[in-house]
Amino acid sequence: MKDLAQHLSTRIIHHDYVAPEGFVAPAIAVHKASTVIFPSIAALRSRQWKDKSGYTYGLHGTPTTFTLEERLCALEGGLQCVLVPSGLAAIANVSLALLKTGDEVLIPDNAYGPNKSMAEATLAQFGIRHVLYDALDVADLAAKITPATRLVWLESPGSVTLEFPDLPEMVRLCRARGVITALDNTWGAGLAFAPFDLSGDGSHDLGVDISIHALTKYPSGGGDVLMGSVMTRSAALHCRIQELHMHLGLGVGANDAEAVLRSLPTIELRYRAHDAAARTLARWLQQQRPVVQVLHPALLGSPGHAHWQALCGAAQGGEGAAAGLFSVVIDTRYSQAQVDAFCDALQLFKIGYSWGGPISLVVPYALDSMRQRPSPQLQPGTVVRFSIGLEAVQDLQRDLTQALEQAFGPL
Incomplete structure (x- = not known):
């Protein structure tokens, strides 16, 4: 390398100093990258980012974002997590990944407004029907589920008026009907209740299929970060969410990830x-x-x-x-x-x-x-x-x- 780097600009860009390993501090290092360097063509062809075993491109994860995803899993009890630019992006990631033309999604009438308006406008353009249900009436939800229903959105509590539904019973109902449940868990934040363990016995026999979280709120805590997460305990669901996440080119800034990591403790x-x-x-x-x-x-x-x-x-x-x-x-x-x-x-x-x-x-x-x-x-x-x-x-x-x-x- 030294023989090739004859000019100053080249020597600065290709300097061969590597900092020693073993530096440990409370703050997680901030890794910023679009390009990720591979040691060989074999590594480029074989490296996998989807299971966090390696790095391929900055959009698909860095040590900073992987660490935040894993700590959020510890907070909410999930096994897989992806980061998105906002809470609304998390909702969109789920709906667009799981629904197709002819499908139906059920949304509580007291839900976060942009979730409903996205269904009314964007999802409708793809031929996806949405139906509103009474969040406090399990029977109303049961009556609204049809053979076309593929996804039920839940909120505990509802947006603005904060009605608290019978979340375990709604999840039982949807599971019995074979319908996927997605919870906006921003209010609960992984602290009020465990979204993937609604029975509270650690068995995970009763829980939502997907939890989305507007990290903008309590995980950030400063009113200065826009970010969201989508979490599951199902590898199959995670793959569907992750595939759309990649196709849409969703990513978060390293400094924003750092800010949330700093606030989580x-x-x-x-x-x-x-x-x-x-x-x-x-x-x-x-x-x-x-x-x-x-x-x-x-x-x-x-x-x-x-x-x-x-x-x-x-x-x-x-x-x-x-x-x-x-x-x-x-x-x-x-x-x-x-x-x-x-x-x-x-x-x-x-x-x-x-x-x-x-x-x-x-x-x-x-x-x-x-x-x-x-x-x-x-x-x-x-x-x-x-x-x-x-x-x-x-x-x-x-x-x-x-x-x-x-x-x-x-x-």
Whole structure:
């Protein structure tokens, strides 16, 4: 090599120094690559990336991304994982990998909105039919499954209104009918319950087939990373997901993977802190005059509370785990303008989508434009969703108090 490298630029590019092995530190090394160098043509032809036994191209994995995938498997109890650029990309990866023309997918009516809109637009263009079902009614799901049904989406709890379904019973039903289940597990985050072990006995006899996770939320924890994951315990399903993943050219940035790896060791501590603060504020808001309903799975009377208690409560010594998200319904006697003024008056709560970061967030929602089915479990009114951050709960309560009084009068 030295005989060939006569010029400075060549010597710099082809310098033969190799750092010694054995360096170990808490942080995982960040490996950035498009091109991966092979030692020989034989290695180029034989190396396999699909089982993480080797590296072929940066898009197909590096030590950094492989490590993150394996640690996420430890978090949620999966065996195989792929990383994608966002939570929505994870949903798309699953639906497009498993559905074809003539197939049918069932989606809960309270699901994450972009999942439904993707079915209405993109999946429909491929001749894939979608049907909405009542997330709190196992019988309704059973009635909607047909011979064409290939995939059932689940959410525990539902987006915005946080109804908690009977997840184990829905999985039993789908398994008996031979239908694949995919769970949006972003709220549970692998901490509230084990998606692949819903019986909680370690047998994995009862669990979802696929878990998708918006790593943007609790795994990142900083509100600064967009990423998602798709996880399974089935090699056959993983191959279908992985094949589409490759064909779409999906990948994540090394520095984003590094950020999630750095945050993962504190995810349980942060999750419990978000949870404790959210419960405190949710209970306080139950007592406030403008609020007619608080939607939080851990609160008695919230839709699906018994299902949450059965799945999440017993596994956590009776206290359970419930994330840092809840919604309130503001009484119909107050106008949309007053609800908007309440949100605008908040100072510590910022107006913005997403959740799981250090800053508390608030967003009002118009459910009439989001749901096709009636929601008798919800009181009439305007829904406002809160994501509780890591601020002191006393300060957040003071902020809520002054904003409520500004918008709705003395409490």
